[in-house]
Amino acid sequence: MSSGALPGFRDFYPDELARRAHIFRAWRAVARKYAFVEYDGPPLEPLDLYTKKSGDEIVGQLYNFVDKGGREVALRPEMTPTFARMVGARANALRKPVRWFSTPQLFRYERAQRGRLREHYQLNVDIVGEQSEVADAELLCVALEIMQQLGLTSADVRARVSDRRLLNGILLTIGVTEAQVPAVYAVVDKIARQPREVSAAKLTEAGLASALADRVLALASGVSFEALRAEFGAAPAAAEHIARFASYRSHLAALGFGDWVDLDLSIVRGLAYYTGIVFELFDAKGELRAICGGGRYDTLLKSLGGVDLPALGFGMGDVVLGELLQDRGLFAAADEDAVELHLVAGNGAGAAGYPKALALVTALRRAGFSVNHGMNAERYLGQATRNQVDSARKSGAVAAVSFNEKGETEVTSLLGKMSGAATLVLDTTRVLAGDDTTRQTLRTWLHEQRQTARQSHG
């Protein structure tokens, strides 16, 4: 089974590419609907673009090599450094806030597992130059509307949100020292993935009294925002952040996605560069890895490129998302790419002859329809029609097109039951002449067939 692609890399056969395209369509449609514009950068970058930010240990997870000019280079493992460079280079000329998105293929040298390969496509959506939490709400809504666009509901997918500043304020209020905060973050980040005793032990190891450790674990294991507000709403270190988070929640509700979102203080997003509100999207059953993750990184641009602008963004990979859609059966209706018409021999095929059949194919194509045919004159004239129809069906065509005994052009739906299938008869002369009314008739009829099939399907 190893004669194909490299480990962790995928061949996209047409079925699989159709699924990928389905996801990409949703990404682009929603991003554009939210007024984001698309950009891209090089898939190969200087190695130090990544080591500058994350240190040399990251090299173990990069596809890196020395090119023929002696340059240390790497396949991009993430888009943010490229994005930061591009924005940084033109920061003064760009209208703020910047709203950009991209769908790069990213690479990381790691052991492949379910939901995690060495290569994937990741939608990146970023906003630069707006510090208001309205931008945070807008950003999360892009991710959630994509879920909705793909047929998922708030019962399938949950957004877990937190705010590092809020968590920080609460920790300080209950007695954690500044010096202990990083260790607490590390424990909190893993709270769902390791036994409570282990988490508690690590906290006491970091210097927290056991009562305080219990308090931290309780807060990070799920408290409602209302409870937090009641307890910390007036605490000096937390009040500002509680108020901001309340505002964030109300903006989410106003934008129509309030019921997708849960507060979860254990979301800290690795220990990376996030500075404010952070979020992750999960399938509600908890079977898969995170679908999407992102948040605010107000200091990153400055540390990378020198421009001091607030920023926020998220990444959403195609792998876990594809698994979720597959599990929920949401790829089934994705027939956007189906060929519309397939030539088959009818009762009038012999009389009309093969050249006229090809002329019909060409006329239909010029009229804007996608048309397939068998590309074999002997088989067209000699093979039983039932076999030709069967082939047309299996090729995925919406309808078969043929000449009937009167020489008219007959179009037969291939969707649904074949006995009593819907049929449309067209004037062959008009079809060949590219008649506009005839084209509209066929266009409308094909649309109706797909609608009917879709309804009887679901």
Add this chain to the structure above:
RNA sequence: GUGGAUGUAGCUCAGUCGGUUAGAGCAUCGGAUUGUGGUUCCGAGGGUCGCGGGUUCGAAUCCCGUCAUCCACCCCA
């Protein structure tokens, strides 16, 4: 990088105690009155049994190694 499980046709899987030419379903291709049809029937193609070595008269089967996949770590996207 560490530990565990699994590798037989494009897919899902049988294959007995080690015994003749490795099978089935689905899928693919051809055919069943010059044809109104998802059905049915007939037929065909398709295999380095992951790969390499070992034991044996004989290996898909037993042993060792290796590669790949999956799962759990590690780490993150």
